[in-house]
Amino acid sequence: MTVQLRDVDFDPCEELAAYQQGVLDQRGKYGAVVSFVGTMRDFNDGRAVQAMTLEHYPGMTEKNLQRICAEARRQWDILDALIVHRVGEVRPHDPIVLVAVWSAHRAAAFDACRYLIEELKTRAPFWKKEQWHETARWVEHNTPVS
Amino acid sequence: MSVQIRYFASLRERMGRASDSIDDTTVTSVAQVWARVSGNRSLPVNTLVAVNMQYADLDRAVQDGDEVAFFPPVTGG
Numbered sequence: 001m002t003v004q005l006r007d008v009d010f011d012p013c014e015e016l017a018a019y020q021q022g023v024l025d026q027r028g029k030y031g032a033v034v035s036f037v038g039t040m041r042d043f044n045d046g047r048a049v050q051a052m053t054l055e056h057y058p059g060m061t062e063k064n065l066q067r068i069c070a071e072a073r074r075q076w077d078i079l080d081a082l083i084v085h086r087v088g089e090v091r092p093h094d095p096i097v098l099v100a101v102w103s104a105h106r107a108a109a110f111d112a113c114r115y116l117i118e119e120l121k122t123r124a125p126f127w128k129k130e131q132w133h134e135t136a137r138w139v140e141h142n143t144p145v146s
Numbered sequence: 147m148s149v150q151i152r153y154f155a156s157l158r159e160r161m162g163r164a165s166d167s168i169d170d171t172t173v174t175s176v177a178q179v180w181a182r183v184s185g186n187r188s189l190p191v192n193t194l195v196a197v198n199m200q201y202a203d204l205d206r207a208v209q210d211g212d213e214v215a216f217f218p219p220v221t222g223g
Contacts, residue, residue: 038223055155055221057215060199085222098223117223125196126222127155138156139221 001069001081003062007088009076012037014097019082019100026079027100034109036117042092044139049130052090057125061085068119072101081116085126118145119132147210149173151183154217157193177204179214192219 002023016035042049067128069081084098103109121142128139141146151166158164166183173182176195195202196215208214 022156056222057152057154057217059198060196062213063199121220121223123201124222125154125217125220125221127218128221129155138218142221142223143218 001066001073002083003065003069004082004084005061005087006074006084007086009094010084010097010098012084012087015082015084015098023082024080024102029080030102030104032103032106032109033100034111034113035098037095038097038117040090040092040094040096044130047130047132049092049132051131053131054087054090054096055127055129055130056084056087061123064124065120066114068123071119072112072115072134073114075115076103076112077105078103078112080107083110083116083120085120085124087126111123147173147179147208149150149179149210151179152213152215154215156218157190157216160190169191174207174220175204176202176208176214178205179208180204189216190218194219219223 040052065083072078072081079102082100086096090096099113101109101113129136130139148167148169151165153161168182170182175178176197180189194217195204197206197208198213
């Protein structure tokens with residue numbers, strides 16, 4: 001279970017490949033990899049957004065994400081999980097978060113990946129501040145799932 | 147008793163500072179910490195609380211050396 005915060009842009013595909021090559025010690029054991037990538041839009045609530053700053057609570061963020069990963073491992077038969085999350089200034093089209101889960105069979109990987117991203121969005125102490133043309137505003141809530 | 151207090155995001159901007167420190171044996175709960183640092187103002191609606199980096203309620207007791215954080219709803223991911 002690995003949690004990483006990044007203050008510069010990252011490539012989710014490269015992260016996934018590098019993790020499988022270098023860190024994951026489950027070669028031949030997993031039959032499913034499910035990943036989710038959250039990417040910054042150039043609009044929100046009908047307004048154009050130029051950039052966004054992601055603030056977080058250093059220390060609590062990492063502990064909280066590790067706890068969410070441990071909860072997923074207790075609930076589903078998964079082999080490993082990876083969360084990479086941006087902090088700092090983010091531009092439209094930049095990846096914000098990568099969540100990946102490895103398991104022997106697909107159901108556990110799908111369910112655990114969904115759990116991780118939804119719990120992250122409601123519990124991990126990150127805050128988005130959007131930059132509009134001349135102003136900025138704090139995002140007050142995430143977009144509901146449905 | 148010494149307690150460190152931290153504020154994040156819009157609440158940090160509203161407070162005009164990122165942190166406070168109080169040293170007062172009469173402060174025994176998170177609610178009392180907030181009353182002390184805010185000058186008895188009401189806590190903004192939906193504000194979340196953490197004690198030592200774990201979510202907590204306003205009636206949670208605080209002890210010497212605790213870190214108490216106040217922040218708005220989270221919006222990561």
